[in-house]
Amino acid sequence: MTEYVLSTETRAKLMKVSTASVATALYKRGLRNQFIQNVFPIAWKGRNMVGQAFTLRYIPAREDRNPITVFRKADHPQRVAVDTCPEGSVLVMDSRKDARAASAGSILITRLAMRGCAGVVTDGGFRDAEGIGRLDMPAYHQRPSAPTNLTLHEALDINVPISCGDAPVFPGDVLVGDGDGVMVIPAHLADEIAEECQGMETFEDFVLEQVQAGASVIGLYPPTTDEAQAAYDGWKDRNGR
Template identity: 65%
Template sequence: MSTLKEATRARLKTVSTPTLATALYKRGLRNQFIQDVHALNPGLPTMVGEAFTLRYMPAREDLNPITVFQDPEHPQRKAVEICPPGAVLVMDSRKDARAASAGGILISRLMVRGVAGVVTDGGFRDSAEIARLSIPAFHSRPSAPTNLTLHQAIDINVPIGCGDAPVFPGDVIVGDADGVMVIPQGIADEIAVEAVEMTAFEDFVTEMVQKQGRSIRGLYPATNPQTKLDFEAWRKERGR
């Protein structure tokens, strides 16, 4: 059952992953960015959802013939069918994109079921097809061979590593054109509120730099007391 508040989801859709990285770093969390994954469709709105995980291990040939896909309980197929709507399917593919974590049909099924997005630290086949879908998808690079050649789907909804980031079921996943952040479930609400505040200040700073030509000294960070007064006036004027 989802515990992600709709207000928190809405806030997280308005902030960037770099801003979230800073907010998490302030709390000593330095390893929450999923390394080396890229959006296939970066023009889509920001992806936000709770993590539902799938873990791959190195394939053992006698246990992983192509006939395993005939089993409706096969972990990969099952994950696609039970990943909750609004969640993000996060796959641990051991940072190995030589074989595909999934392809266009499975990603389409996730999209139709209302899943919020999909992430693998491996690769997808049919990447051009996936890039045209309306579901956010992140991978390392395109992969043509089926996962059966190298990967064996083994566990559903267990703690995993994805792109060197720890991902626990229920963690909040946020993905945009810059990449994917993992927010520990217990602090998602407060991180979302803080990130919205940080975004307002960053928007103010950007406007001061681009439109007024101000120096960043005393502005970013706001070490000049006048900066804080200017920011409050800016917020009031814009309803931020």
């Protein structure tokens, strides 16, 4: 089986679609659990986050394994994940939906940004959230974590299937984040979802314009009349869409 690689074309399409459109397209295919729950942008950048998932899994820390000295180790999984997440990818962390202990702080997230990663997502929290929010790279978390409690979690596995905010995330899946949150697109569906959502966004632009002009949504959204479809076709021609 060939490993999926997100193309420049598909990335560009997904940069222009909403997580709501992605959710609808996935729902049509029977996938209802692809939104990462209770995860929000630290500071909305005004543009989407798009990239393939590179994952890190945390487990509850066992005290004898997690003194503060573990961070000195060159093979510490948290540090290794930050230094090996590929350029253009999104580091996605299963932090057990627990923001008490930091998934990372501003120095590590700055390292991701400097390495050209597309973003970072945790279903836990970040320390130094204010500093992370000042970075140009998108970052999503549940809420700021305590600056202490460093070792409540143990970073264990790199680039394995995880759960993040109750959504299944497999390495290579495509993450799309906007101002509302983050959707996970299974890798094998990414190209067709991007194409379909691009069309959905065009149609919704038309509908919003019609509603703002006083039109009823009945028969328009969805377009269940010949008149609505004809109006949409004409709108696309006039607007070069």
